[in-house]
Amino acid sequence: MRETDYSLSPIGLLHSPLKELGEAPNQGRAVAAGLEGIAVGDELIVITWLHQAQRDILKTHPRNDETVPLAGVFATRSPDRPNPLGLHQVTVLSIDGKRLHVGPIEAIDGTPVVDIKPVLLQSANA
């Protein structure tokens, strides 16, 4: 595999409990143009960086239920995984400049957002 830089740059932060995607202090302004075309009512997939996750965990009890046998993290939605990306399907509730108010979403306040995509009916690709 060739050497590549796989470094993510946050495009915003999640603000909870207001469930608001605000810009990141540094990069937010730079990428605001990327939001153009997003409208109230749109269904989006927000991709977050689960910054409090443990990256060295490969097996976990699904749903944190210790009575359920251990499973590989890729067979679960556990935040603990080698690359702690979170996928959150949300609806745009309102738009305030560069801030999107979305819901429902369960994430820790200050969780970095790394990408936003529209939901496709046949979400096969990219």
Added chain:
Amino acid sequence: MRETDYSLSPIGLLHSPLKELGEAPNQGRAVAAGLEGIAVGDELIVITWLHQAQRDILKTHPRNDETVPLAGVFATRSPDRPNPLGLHQVTVLSIDGKRLHVGPIEAIDGTPVVDIKPVLLQSANA
């Protein structure tokens, strides 16, 4: 925003046209335990790093159709975006050791895989 390392480590590579998720030379063996519990027929979301994407593009013509007005990349599924993550919903066709054969998926041969998650019926979180 606190300083954090948002570096992804590929967990595998996509091999096309066989649509096979093979391990990455270095990290693949290390994370194989994370696949335990994945079974033939499972619906998965494969998250890729779209390594040939342009990261400095913020507006694009949806579906590469220049007759469609420019839209912000976050309102499209364009691979060109600040953090070029791809989402691919696939079915597990067969499993051969640490290789998952999946489909359908459209991606360039050698595309790095950074995460795999089960599809949830109500895919609200993480």
